[in-house]
Amino acid sequence: xxxxxxxxxxxxxxxxxxxxxxxxxxxxxxxxxxxxxxxxxxxxxxxxxxxxxxxxxxxxxxxxxxxxxxxxxxxxxxxxxxxxxxxxxxxxxxxxxxxxxxxxxxxxxxxxxxxxxxxxxxxxxxxxxxxxxxxxxxxxxxxxxxxxxxxxxxxxxxxxxxxxxxxxxxxxxxxxxxxxxxxxxxxxxxxxxxxxxxxxxxxxxxxxxxxxxxxxxxxxxxxxxxxxxxxxxxxxxxxxxxxxxxxxxxxxxxxxxxxxxxxxxxxxxxxxxxxxxxxxxxxxxxxxxxxxxxxxxxxxxxxxxxxxxxxxxxxxxxxxxxxxxxxxxxxxxxxxxxxxxxxxxxxxxxxxxxxxxxxxxxx
Ligand code: PMP
Numbered sequence: 001x002x003x004x005x006x007x008x009x010x011x012x013x014x015x016x017x018x019x020x021x022x023x024x025x026x027x028x029x030x031x032x033x034x035x036x037x038x039x040x041x042x043x044x045x046x047x048x049x050x051x052x053x054x055x056x057x058x059x060x061x062x063x064x065x066x067x068x069x070x071x072x073x074x075x076x077x078x079x080x081x082x083x084x085x086x087x088x089x090x091x092x093x094x095x096x097x098x099x100x101x102x103x104x105x106x107x108x109x110x111x112x113x114x115x116x117x118x119x120x121x122x123x124x125x126x127x128x129x130x131x132x133x134x135x136x137x138x139x140x141x142x143x144x145x146x147x148x149x150x151x152x153x154x155x156x157x158x159x160x161x162x163x164x165x166x167x168x169x170x171x172x173x174x175x176x177x178x179x180x181x182x183x184x185x186x187x188x189x190x191x192x193x194x195x196x197x198x199x200x201x202x203x204x205x206x207x208x209x210x211x212x213x214x215x216x217x218x219x220x221x222x223x224x225x226x227x228x229x230x231x232x233x234x235x236x237x238x239x240x241x242x243x244x245x246x247x248x249x250x251x252x253x254x255x256x257x258x259x260x261x262x263x264x265x266x267x268x269x270x271x272x273x274x275x276x277x278x279x280x281x282x283x284x285x286x287x288x289x290x291x292x293x294x295x296x297x298x299x300x301x302x303x304x305x306x307x308x309x310x311x312x313x314x315x316x317x318x319x320x321x322x323x324x325x326x327x328x329x330x331x332x333x334x335x336x337x338x339x340x341x342x343x344x345x346x347x348x349x350x351x352x353x354x355x356x357x358x359x360x361x362x363x
Pocket of ligand 1: 037038089090091092093116161164165192194222223224225231234235236
């Protein structure tokens with residue numbers, strides 16, 4: 001079929017393998033653990049789940065297309081006006097809306113390389129070009145000076161995930177300022193804070209909302225898929241100036257955020273016990289994995305997110321397959337990171353099992 005280049009050039013997103021598929025493919029009967037998609041290993045927010053009791057009797061009705069209750073709760077949490085928010089079927093959908101709204105053929109976006117693949121997908125769908133700026137060698141951080149130098153009058157969106165996926169690294173306030181200073185008129189810096197809840201207590205790190213409050217051309221992306229443990233419900237959002245949000249809203253499909261997701265997300269926002277427990281599990285899990293990597297003589301990329309990249313010194317695909325045979329699903333990016341694996345921080349038991357399997361694969 002002849003279709004536009006925008007579609008034919010797209011490579012469908014390849015998510016982490018689902019547990020059931022791995023069991024079927026490899027004939028594994030025992031436990032399989034998935035540490036591949038940066039999900040919360042403690043499960044969903046209990047308050048979010050409890051709130052779902054109210055949902056079943058109203059399932060015959062469309063959800064609130066404006067996400068009114070969730071909107072007010074998120075606005076209160078961030079201290080922003082409700083019209084500074086747009087919700088999506090995951091922040092994935094908001095990224096697509098950014099492309100649909102702000103990009104045209106001939107426009108450019110600037111991203112780190114490697115980075116989260118959906119930025120490029122959104123640009124390709126809009127017929128725009130993705131300018132990829134390599135991460136710094138060795139420590140795999142965004143090279144803000146090189147990204148700033150890549151800005152031209154064609155640049156419309158500069159995407160920085162902070163903390164970054166797939167590396168877990170963070171950028172500095174000075175880096176954000178470098179990027180903002182380089183933006184041409186009509187361009188935005190998209191700070192994708194999918195993992196920001198894990199570093200919210202660190203005042204030394206740049207916060208998209210502070211730049212937004214100061215009137216900078218920033219769009220902040222957030223999600224309920226990570227710390228809040230609600231990836232299955234697909235709820236994400238953007239915070240931006242109300243005129244930016246109004247434009248994004250024009251291309252949004254009417255009932256894009258499902259009813260259960262809205263209810264669970266609203267309750268999860270104030271589930272303080274679960275939030276604290278999830279952060280603690282993450283901090284302790286990072287320390288546990290780093291201790292294991294040290295013992296195995298492996299190097300890793302310092303992380304501030306809920307995953308860590310380890311350099312196994314062996315071909316990434318072979319290591320991925322070997323771990324899979326032991327019932328552990330991780331993530332490999334062989335083209336970009338030939339000897340690295342990205343592993344989600346699990347429970348203490350999952351981390352221990354991963355380290356044991358890793359050791360076995362290395363010997
Ligand atoms: N941004 C980044 C940096 C991510 O890692 C992810 C999840 N993989 C997303 C956005 C999308 O999250 P969701 O669609 O689940 O909200």
